[in-house]
Amino acid sequence: MLGGVGDLGRVRLRLDRIRASVGEIDPVFLDTPALECAPLGRALGCSMTLKVETLNPVRSFKGRGTETVAAAARENGVSRMVCASAGNLGQALAYSGSRRGLDVTVVAARTANALKLRRIADLGARVRLVGEDIEDARLLAREIAESDGAYLLEDSLDLATCEGAATIGLELVRDDPALDVVLVALGGGALASGVGYVVRSLAGHAQVIGVQPAGAPAMTLSWRQGTVVETDRIETIADGVAGRCPIPEVLDDLLLVLDEVVLVTEDSIKAGMRMLYEHAGLVVEPSAALGIAAVLEQPERFAGRRVTTILCGSNVGPADFAQWVLEPFTRVGR
CATH class of the missing domain: 3.40.50.1100 (Rossmann fold)
Known part of the structure; x- marks a missing residue:
């Protein structure tokens, strides 16, 4: 290839x-x-x-990416962000958003790692649970972005x-x-x-x-x-x-x-x-x-x-x- x-x-x-x-x-x-x-x-x-x-x-590499995203979002006047995450991206966005005064919602599957979900909440983000895996979470994150006007961070696509x-x-x-x-x-x-x-x-x-x-x-x-x-x-x-x-x-x-x-x-x-x-x-x-x-x-x-x-x-x-x-x-x- x-x-x-x-x-x-x-x-x-x-x-x-x-x-x-x-x-x-x-x-x-x-x-x-x-x-x-x-x-x-x-x-x-x-x-x-x-x-x-x-x-x-946040105990992972994800902070490098969310720092880059959140900095650009803040510069463009964004006040709310949402993402779907299995846990690490959510922790990282919660951290990066908190540093910049952004309101962050993280959507995860009901089967997501409990430790990661607790860490997301501890870092100041709102957590929403839905479905059985990350693909279900992605669908809800998109719906939240459309209905609430939040900036949707889609990992890898962004x-x-x-x-x-x-x-x-x-x-x-x-x-x-x-x-x-x-x-x-x-x-x-x-x-x-x-x-x-x-x-x-x-x-x-x-x-x-x-x-x-x-x-x-x-x-x-x-x-x-x-x-x-x-x-x-x-x-x-x-x-x-x-x-x-x-x-x-x-x-x-x-x-x-x-x-x-x-x-x-x-x-x-x-x-x-x-x-x-x-x-x-x-x-x-x-x-x-x-x-x-x-x-x-x-x-x-x-x-x-x-x-x-x-x-x-x-x-x-x-x-x-x-x-x-x-x-x-x-x-x-x-």
């Missing part, structure tokens, strides 16, 4: 806008650690660098969310110009399209691979077929990347900036979370472990290479973390 460098002109993103967005983002989200983890690398058979996007007030996420790519290339492989969690596409665009533009020798759960494969199926493919259900613990209806404009960007997309199993995702805990001492949510899962499933592909993966969030409930990560350790007597 990947085209030549000249095809980047067809992508919605632009380097000058991405660089300019850095000035709009609260510094608490910027210049995050990129740590080479030798114990994890030895266990996986490759050099492994972890780009840690969890050490901020270009500023991609531009904010793309600042991660600027830091990756700046800190490691010899970048080899970047593994990026793939959901709606803001992170993958933003990072993919920057790396393709500034470090064309490097590969950018999107990683998605096999239980929520809509964007991967779409990328492979070159057209939008919608799915009927979501069956994954990685709620942060779980969607059924890819956005055509985002898919068009991904077709030009990603070298490949891969699907990983739930068992591999949990194993990735355990490895990050055991070898790096890090607590992450399932979406953040997708890159490790990809290496676990194809170790020969990454053997001896310099691999970077973006740890995109750490909003995981204690009970879930215990079930997925700690209990398996206990069963083997660790």
Whole structure:
């Protein structure tokens, strides 16, 4: 699917806008650690660098995008914003809106992560629950925007969310110009399209691979077929990347900036979370472990290479973390 460098002109993103967005983002989200983890690398058979996007007030990379969106909205006289979220985007918009005196409503599915919903409310946003998954929440968010005149933030479709996420790519290339492989969690596409665009533009020798759960494969199926493919259900613990209806404009960007997309199993995702805990001492949510899962499933592909993966969030409930990560350790007597 990947085209030549000249095809980047067809992508919605632009380097000058991405660089300019850095000035709009609260510094608490910027210049995050990129740590080479030798114990994890030895266990996986490759050099492994972890780009840690969890050490901020919303515990995920999403604040980069919502800061960019909220700054532009405030400048344009917006007073109310609404978004649909599985949790991380909602926390980030609540944070960014609160900083700027904006009224924020977050719509989530009734099945959404309870920890994330509490955090959204704690950060000052109004929470509305509807339906069974993120697609139901998106429909209500659009209705609220139309009826109340609020600004609708649609993650990944709203270009500023991609531009904010793309600042991660600027830091990756700046800190490691010899970048080899970047593994990026793939959901709606803001992170993958933003990072993919920057790396393709500034470090064309490097590969950018999107990683998605096999239980929520809509964007991967779409990328492979070159057209939008919608799915009927979501069956994954990685709620942060779980969607059924890819956005055509985002898919068009991904077709030009990603070298490949891969699907990983739930068992591999949990194993990735355990490895990050055991070898790096890090607590992450399932979406953040997708890159490790990809290496676990194809170790020969990454053997001896310099691999970077973006740890995109750490909003995981204690009970879930215990079930997925700690209990398996206990069963083997660790």
